[in-house]
Amino acid sequence: MARSFLAMYILVPLVAIAMVLVFDPPRGTEIGLLFLSISAGAPLLLRKLIKLGGDPAFAFSIVIATSLAAIVTVPASLALLQPLLSADTEVDVMRLAMTILKTFLLPLAAGMLFRKFSPD
Structure with a gap:
């Protein structure tokens, strides 16, 4: 798990920063690339990891x-990336937490409960 966190929260943002500095893309592309590099994993990643033979328990974890x-990590990363961004990027941590809870964690928990009580 430590390697996964290292890749996601250190290496990917560093590659994105290098791409922005080397290729000098249009401002919108630059901001989008930097924001994507600090975002949590893609929602479809879980299914792809399992299809490729990954351990389902590890993928869920x-x-x-x-x-x-x-x-x-998102507010901390935004603070670190601030010198590369032209806009003010303050994040309401409570709003971010509620968004993650409502859009990902609650549906995941509901699916896990549904599977436990109705496995067929």
């Missing part, structure tokens, strides 16, 4: 852990 970590 990574998705849940990164979703919870995003509550802290």
Whole structure:
């Protein structure tokens, strides 16, 4: 899990920063690339990891852990990226936490409960 976090929260943003500095893309592309590099894992990643033969328990653990970590890592990453961004990028941590809870964690928990009580 430590390697996954290292890749997602250190290496990917560093590659995005390098791409922005080397290729000098249009401002919108630059901001989009930087924002995507600090975002939690893609929602469809879980299914793809399992299809490729990944361990379902580990895949679920990574998705849940990164979703919870995003509550802290996104504001911290935005603060670190501020010199590269032209706009003020203040984030309401409570609003971010509620968005992650409503859009990802609650549906995931509901699906897990549904599967437990109705496995067929």
